[in-house]
Amino acid sequence: MYIGRFVIVAPDFGAYRVSSRSFPNRRITDRGGTLTVGPTPDAPENDNPYVSYNCVREGGDAVVVGNGSHVDPIAEKLDLGYPARDALATPLLALDYEKDDYDTPRVAGVIGEESYVGVVRRDALRVEAVTEPTLVATYEENEPTPIDFAGDASADPAELARRAYDLDYEHAVCAAGVTYDEGDVAVGYSNDE
Numbered sequence: 001m002y003i004g005r006f007v008i009v010a011p012d013f014g015a016y017r018v019s020s021r022s023f024p025n026r027r028i029t030d031r032g033g034t035l036t037v038g039p040t041p042d043a044p045e046n047d048n049p050y051v052s053y054n055c056v057r058e059g060g061d062a063v064v065v066g067n068g069s070h071v072d073p074i075a076e077k078l079d080l081g082y083p084a085r086d087a088l089a090t091p092l093l094a095l096d097y098e099k100d101d102y103d104t105p106r107v108a109g110v111i112g113e114e115s116y117v118g119v120v121r122r123d124a125l126r127v128e129a130v131t132e133p134t135l136v137a138t139y140e141e142n143e144p145t146p147i148d149f150a151g152d153a154s155a156d157p158a159e160l161a162r163r164a165y166d167l168d169y170e171h172a173v174c175a176a177g178v179t180y181d182e183g184d185v186a187v188g189y190s191n192d193e
């Protein structure tokens with residue numbers, strides 16, 4: 001099954017995976033603790049505005065995961081002291097779903113003292129506190145749904161990324177993992193290299 005990009009948000013860890021039919025030549029790079037999705041050096045030129053972005057960024061005492069440019073304003077709201085629910089809801093509503101051929105939803109999560117998952121689709125805005133690992137994806141699985149995905153604050157974030165990469169959904173490209181341990185954030189990633 002193809003579900004596109006997805007986040008997994010848990011109370012003290014999270015993951016994000018890029019799955020892509022159209023733009024598989026991408027990878028994650030670490031720019032000082034912020035993880036960025038972008039083209040590999042051999043990727044064909046493209047002008048799609050949705051394929052390069054920060055997918056993991058710290059904000060306030062927490063860390064944000066997501067599938068597009070909304071990650072930055074969510075982190076900035078957290079820096080300003082917004083509660084996680086509001087930091088997620090405000091940019092998701094402002095930026096809305098992506099104006100592409102698929103009306104692709106924006107998905108995101110905040111992992112911190114309080115952890116929340118969010119999605120904005122053409123027909124809904126959902127932002128919810130999480131109490132267990134919860135997945136939401138751009139396609140098919142686009143409601144926050146509990147998933148059997150083990151982890152905790154002491155997990156290796158690169159290992160979380162690898163396990164998200166290995167989940168049995170089609171067209172895996174790259175993945176990120178994050179942990180939150182009483183204010184300490186750690187990040188890692190896994191590329192198909």
Ligand SMILES: NC(=O)c1ncn([C@@H]2O[C@H](COP(=O)(O)O)[C@@H](O)[C@H]2O)c1NC=O
Nearest residue numbers: 004005020021022023050051067100104138
């Ligand atoms: N975030 C991403 O990495 C991302 N990659 C592709 N998209 C959008 O989703 C559309 C479909 O992409 P695909 O066929 O790879 O699932 C693309 O044309 C683009 O508008 C993305 N936008 C949201 O997920």
